[in-house]
Amino acid sequence: MVHEKPCLPDPPVAEHPRPAAASTLLALVHAQGEVERLSEREQLLSSLLVSVNAVLWAIDWETRRVLYVSPAYERIFGRSAGLLLADYREWRNSIHPEDLDYAEHSLARVLETGTVEDREYRIITADGQIRWLSDKCYINQQADPDEPLVVVGMAEDITEKKQMELELHRLATTDVLTQSSNRRHFFECANQAFDSACAQGAPLAFLLLDIDDFKDVNDTYGHLEGDQVLRRIAESGRSVLRRGDLFGRIGGEEFAAVLPGCSPEMALQVAERLGKEIQALSFSYAGQAFSVTISQGLASLTEQDSTLDNLFARADTAMYEAKRLGKNRVVAG
Structure with missing residues (x-):
């Protein structure tokens, strides 16, 4: 009688741990990809902001500190964005004297309504031109009540539209x-x-x-x-x-x-x-x-x-x- 040897399972193949250097390399590659994607997004956002012909802005309401102003500010106002970021009064001082009270009081109404639309007022550019702005603003929703109150807005140059309206009014009257x-x-x-x-x-x-x-x-x-x-x-x-x-x-x-x-x-x-x-x-x-x-x-x-x-x-x-x-x-x- 022939005795068969029992079939034994193959011994398990030992898994070799991934070297620490390889894991670190993969993590760096992944991080580099994230950095590149973030950089691409930032470049896209920056190019979009440059192309928008309206001033996007944000201020800390309590301190009146300008937190952000888009590149269009320098094109429309003809003034340095750096000076505005350093001193909110740069914006205030550029408003036409006859429109200053209206511009300030209408902005303050954002505290009551949450949003203020269709504010129209004149500014005087650095080279003495008078331009019309349509400025819309609203309160940025605060996740934490202790966070500073931030008001954001968009000021659009409507000078050509206003000039056309004035000319039509002149012709009609x-x-x-x-x-x-x-x-x-x-x-x-x-x-x-x-x-x-x-x-x-x-x-x-x-x-x-x-x-x-x-x-x-x-x-x-x-x-x-x-x-x-x-x-x-x-x-x-x-x-x-x-x-x-x-x-x-x-x-x-x-x-x-x-x-x-x-x-x-x-x-x-x-x-x-x-x-x-x-x-x-x-x-x-x-x-x-x-x-x-x-x-x-x-x-x-x-x-x-x-x-x-x-x-x-x-x-x-x-x-x-x-x-x-x-x-x-x-x-x-």
């Missing part, structure tokens, strides 16, 4: 020929001045003036010369009237003025000075000199005037009375 207020805009402003005078019990005068024999000017010298007369009279009106007075062209050869805070006596003096100023203008066509005069109707606010239309009607009646009496004069109605 200005008489193209004389650069005075057109009829619609003049009466909008005149009604506001009327309401304000009534509310305050303040004096106000309405002056209506019409160029005498203007048809003869157009017929004799041509419409181009007539346009020149209209422009020169508008210039005279703007130069004689006071700051705050309203002046506009409300018809072909008809102009009007509203004089807030002007007593009847003072309004009459203004009208007479305007008449003399216009009469002194000298025009020339084909070597022939000529001049023009105006007839004016003046009405001052009384307790019986419930609307601006009442003043306008009285001034209109007075102006036609001036025509009837021989022109080139002021009649108070």
Whole structure:
């Protein structure tokens, strides 16, 4: 009988431990890869921030220390980012003086609302340019209540947009020929001045003036010369009237003025000075000199005037009375 040897399992293969140097090398390779990926992300973020044409910023609200400002700051403000990071007042000092109170108070509202949008204000760049900014800001959510309160935001340069808006407004409210207020805009402003005078019990005068024999000017010298007369009279009106007075062209050869805070006596003096100023203008066509005069109707606010239309009607009646009496004069109605 043959006895078979029992089958024994193969002896286990001994695992050789990875040398410490190899583990360290793999860890270094892995770390180097992470560093490279982080570096790539930083480079990408940096290139994105450089290309964004808006100022991204963050400040510590308690200390007013600027924590971060993006590269666009130097392009838009024309000032050193380093100086701003060193002193928050660099931003404050760049704001247009007329907009400073609004800019500061609107920023402070972020504490109440958490977010403030559509803040628009002007800045003065280092080379003296005036630019418009649209600045949006919000409070960065704090993970720990003990962490400093950080306000972050984005300020976008909207100068071109504002200039377009202003130009559209100018075109909508200005008489193209004389650069005075057109009829619609003049009466909008005149009604506001009327309401304000009534509310305050303040004096106000309405002056209506019409160029005498203007048809003869157009017929004799041509419409181009007539346009020149209209422009020169508008210039005279703007130069004689006071700051705050309203002046506009409300018809072909008809102009009007509203004089807030002007007593009847003072309004009459203004009208007479305007008449003399216009009469002194000298025009020339084909070597022939000529001049023009105006007839004016003046009405001052009384307790019986419930609307601006009442003043306008009285001034209109007075102006036609001036025509009837021989022109080139002021009649108070």
